[in-house]
Amino acid sequence: MFSFLLAWNLTRPMRQLRSAFERVSLGDLTVRLLPVMRRRHDEITEVAKDFDAMAERLQVLVAAREALLHDISHELRTPLARLQLAIGLAHQNPANVDTSLARIEQEAERLDRMVGELLALSRAEHQGMLAEEYFDLLGLVEAVVNDARYEAQLTKVTIALTARQPADYTVKGNAEMMRRAVENIVRNALRFSLPGQEIKVSLAAEDRLLTISVTDQGPGIASEKLSSIFDPFVRVNSPQSGKGYGLGLAITRKVLLAHGGSVDAHNGRDGGLQIQLRLPTALAVTAYKWPPY
Numbered sequence: 001m002f003s004f005l006l007a008w009n010l011t012r013p014m015r016q017l018r019s020a021f022e023r024v025s026l027g028d029l030t031v032r033l034l035p036v037m038r039r040r041h042d043e044i045t046e047v048a049k050d051f052d053a054m055a056e057r058l059q060v061l062v063a064a065r066e067a068l069l070h071d072i073s074h075e076l077r078t079p080l081a082r083l084q085l086a087i088g089l090a091h092q093n094p095a096n097v098d099t100s101l102a103r104i105e106q107e108a109e110r111l112d113r114m115v116g117e118l119l120a121l122s123r124a125e126h127q128g129m130l131a132e133e134y135f136d137l138l139g140l141v142e143a144v145v146n147d148a149r150y151e152a153q154l155t156k157v158t159i160a161l162t163a164r165q166p167a168d169y170t171v172k173g174n175a176e177m178m179r180r181a182v183e184n185i186v187r188n189a190l191r192f193s194l195p196g197q198e199i200k201v202s203l204a205a206e207d208r209l210l211t212i213s214v215t216d217q218g219p220g221i222a223s224e225k226l227s228s229i230f231d232p233f234v235r236v237n238s239p240q241s242g243k244g245y246g247l248g249l250a251i252t253r254k255v256l257l258a259h260g261g262s263v264d265a266h267n268g269r270d271g272g273l274q275i276q277l278r279l280p281t282a283l284a285v286t287a288y289k290w291p292p293y
C-alpha cells in the first residue's frame with residue numbers, strides 16, 4: 001500500500017506534465033502548471049515555471065500573429081475597395097475609362113508595394129540571418145545617407161553624417177536587410193522634416209556595441225505613442241503619416257532583433273525625434289556568445 005502511494009505520488013507530476021503538453025499540442029495555450037504544483041518545492045516546480053513561461057510566450061506570439069493577420073486583411077481591403085469602385089465606374093460610363101484606369105494602376109501599385117513590405121517584414125523574421133556576411137556598417141550608413149541626400153535636394157533638407165571615432169564597424173548579418181532598416185529611419189526623418197531643417201546621423205562604437213542615431217527637427221511624437229510606433233500598421237496622426245503603411249519601423253525592429261540589437265525612440269530636448277539603433281560588432285558576436293542571454 002505504502003509503495004503504491006509513493007509510486008503514485010512520484011509519477012503524478014509527470015502525468016500532469018504530460019497532460020499539459022498534450023493540451024498545448026491540441027492548441028490550448030491557456031494551460032498553466034504552477035498553480036497545481038505550487039505546493040511541491042522541488043525541481044518539478046522549476047519545470048512547471050519554465051513550462052508556464054513557454055505557454056505564456058506562445059500565447060502572446062499567437063495573439064500577435066492573429067492581430068497582424070487582422071490588420072493585414074483590413075489594410076489590403078482599402079485599395080481593393082477603390083479598385084472595385086474604379087472598375088464599376090468604368091463599366092457605368094465608358095467616358096470614365098481613362099481616369100478609372102489611372103486609378104486602377106495607382107491602387108495596383110499601392111497593393112504591390114504593400115505586399116512587398118509585408119514580405120520584407122516576414123523575411124526579417126524568418127530569414128533575417130540566413131544570408132550571413134560581414135559588412136562595414138559605416139559604409140552602409142554612408143550609402144543610405146547619400147541616397148537620402150539626393151532626395152533631400154528637393155525639400156532642401158540637409159543631412160549631416162558623423163562617425164565619432166575611427167573604429168571597427170564590421171557587423172555580421174544580412175547587409176541588405178540592415179540597409180533597409182537604416183533607410184526606413186532616415187526616410188522617415190526626411191519625410192517629417194521641413195525645408196531648411198537638418199537631420200543628424202551619427203555613428204558611435206563603444207565596447208563592441210555600435211550605435212546609429214538619427215535625429216530630426218520635425219514634430220516628434222506624443223510620448224504616450226512612442227512605444228507603439230514599432231508595431232506594424234501604426235501611424236501616428238499627422239498629415240505626413242498618410243503616405244506610408246506603418247510597416248517601416250516594424251521591419252527595422254525585426255531586423256535589429258535578428259542581429260542581436262535593439263531600437264528605441266525618444267523626443268529630443270528641443271523637439272524632433274531621435275531614433276537609436278544599437279547592434280553588436282561582428283567581433284562581439286563571434287568572440288562572445290551574443291546576445292548574452
Ligand SMILES: Nc1ncnc2c1ncn2[C@@H]1O[C@H](COP(=O)(O)OP(=O)(O)OP(=O)(O)O)[C@@H](O)[C@H]1O
Nearest residue numbers: 188189192229235236241244245246247248249273
Ligand atoms: N521622424 C519622425 N518624426 C515624427 N513621426 C515619425 C517619425 N518617424 C516615424 N514617425 C511616426 O511613426 C509612424 C510609423 O512609422 P513607420 O516608418 O513604421 O511607418 P510609415 O513611415 O508611416 O510607413 P512606411 O514606412 O511603411 O512607408 C509614422 O506613421 C509616423 O506617424
Ligand SMILES: [Mg+2]
Nearest residue numbers: 188244248249
Ligand atoms: Mg516609414
